[in-house]
Amino acid sequence: xxxxxxxxxxxxYARKHDTIYQxxxxxxxxxxxxxxxxxxxxxxxxxxSANELxxxxxxxxxxxxxxxxxxxxxxxxxxxxxxxxxxxxxIKHSREDVY
Amino acid sequence: MSSxxxxxxxxxxxxxxxxxxxxxxxxxxxxxxxxxxxxxxxxNSVAVISHLAIxxxxxxxxxKVVQKTKHRGQxxxxxxxxxxxxxxxxxxxxxxxxxxxxxxxxLEIFEVTKPLVEVWKxxxxxxxxxxxxxxxxxxxxxxKGVFNGYTYKGVDHYDIQHALIAQEAKVNFLATFDKGYNxxxxxxxxxxxxKIY
Numbered sequence: 525x526x527x528x529x530x531x532x533x534x535x536x537y538a539r540k541h542d543t544i545y546q547x548x549x550x551x552x553x554x555x556x557x558x559x560x561x562x563x564x565x566x567x568x569x570x571x572x573s574a575n576e577l578x579x580x581x582x583x584x585x586x587x588x589x590x591x592x593x594x595x596x597x598x599x600x601x602x603x604x605x606x607x608x609x610x611x612x613x614x615i616k617h618s619r620e621d622v623y
Numbered sequence: 624m625s626s627x628x629x630x631x632x633x634x635x636x637x638x639x640x641x642x643x644x645x646x647x648x649x650x651x652x653x654x655x656x657x658x659x660x661x662x663x664x665x666x667n668s669v670a671v672i673s674h675l676a677i678x679x680x681x682x683x684x685x686x687k688v689v690q691k692t693k694h695r696g697q698x699x700x701x702x703x704x705x706x707x708x709x710x711x712x713x714x715x716x717x718x719x720x721x722x723x724x725x726x727x728x729x730l731e732i733f734e735v736t737k738p739l740v741e742v743w744k745x746x747x748x749x750x751x752x753x754x755x756x757x758x759x760x761x762x763x764x765x766x767k768g769v770f771n772g773y774t775y776k777g778v779d780h781y782d783i784q785h786a787l788i789a790q791e792a793k794v795n796f797l798a799t800f801d802k803g804y805n806x807x808x809x810x811x812x813x814x815x816x817x818k819i820y
Contacts, residue, residue, distance in 0.1 A: 546711075553804040558780065566731055566733075567722050567728055567731065569732075569734050570725050570730070570731045570732045570733070570734075571725065571726055573674075573725070573732040573734055574721075574722035574723075574725040574726055574732055574753045574812055575722070577677070577718055577722055577732070578718065578719070578722050581714065581715050581719075582715070582720050582724070583715060583719050586722070586723060586726045588725070588726055590723040590726055591722065591727065592663050592727045592729045593663060594719065594720055594723045594724055595659060595663070595720055595724040595729070595730070596659075596663075597656075597716055597720050598642065598643050598716065598720040598721070599643070599645065599659075600643070600644055600652075601643050601646070601713065601716055601717070602643045602644045602684065602687065602713060603644060604691070604706065605687040605688065605691045606644035606645060606646045606647050606686075606742060607646075607647065607691070608647060608648075610637075610646075610651065610800065611637040611638070611640045611641040611644075611646060611651050611655075611800055612637045612686070612799075612801045612802075612803075614637070614640055614683055615636050615637045615640060615679055615683060615801075616779070617686075618679065618682050618683040618686045619679070619682075619779070619781060620628050621686055623627065
């Protein structure tokens with residue numbers, strides 16, 4: 525799905541985020557793939573949230589794109605805290621324990 | 624699915640917990656591993672997490688670290704400091720890896736934009752429309768000993784809030800182990816599919 529942006533701010537946004545666009549230099553009309561644009565915005569918000577959470581816990585800001593497999597490093601990180609309860613019950617009991 | 628379409632899966636906190644503990648019976652952790660691995664493997668798949676789910680994981684880490692520590696006599700400042708540090712380190716590790724996954728663009732930390740009061744009002748509407756089951760029980764939930772009584776089983780308000788967030792995040796799927804979500808299938812049918820593993 526495509527939308528046409530005639531303002532320079534949108535063009536700048538598209539350029540900055542490598543969204544798909546076409547430049548007609550005569551009338552400053554740009555075509556931006558709206559799906560990609562929305563995904564880019566969501567991803568920007570997500571990055572910002574990620575860095576806010578990192579700051580809260582004293583973790584350094586991420587300056588480069590990590591490997592996607594990094595998430596596998598948390599697999600089993602709390603193995604010694606597993607028990608007979610199902611994960612559903614653990615979460616539910618944890619909700620009940622807050623007072 | 625076209626090559627440009629993202630497949631977005633909201634991952635419930637119970638799946639995250641099974642993933643980080645690799646629970647004793649293995650069944651849930653196997654499923655959690657598969658869900659995460661599939662997202663990593665498939666180019667257009669993205670996991671979605673909410674601040675609510677992160678808060679629940681952080682909360683459960685704090686609880687588990689304390690509850691699972693063997694009794695070593697009277698609680699003193701040293702032990703308390705040790706437990707706080709252990710919980711904090713585990714939370715930091717969880718957040719470090721999940722936020723890196725977010726920057727790698729495989730996980731979206733979704734920011735709810737609807738006012739909290741609107742989320743709660745919608746939660747009320749759904750909760751009011753769904754009444755769970757009242758069943759007879761013969762075992763105590765706490766000590767597992769004999770106890771004859773009744774219990775209420777149904778979707779709780781946190782589950783409804785997760786589903787409302789998933790709806791706002793425009794996900795394709797909500798992945799959970801919680802069978803209580805069965806009652807929410809019809810409510811959210813037009814927005815996303817609830818996958819109960």
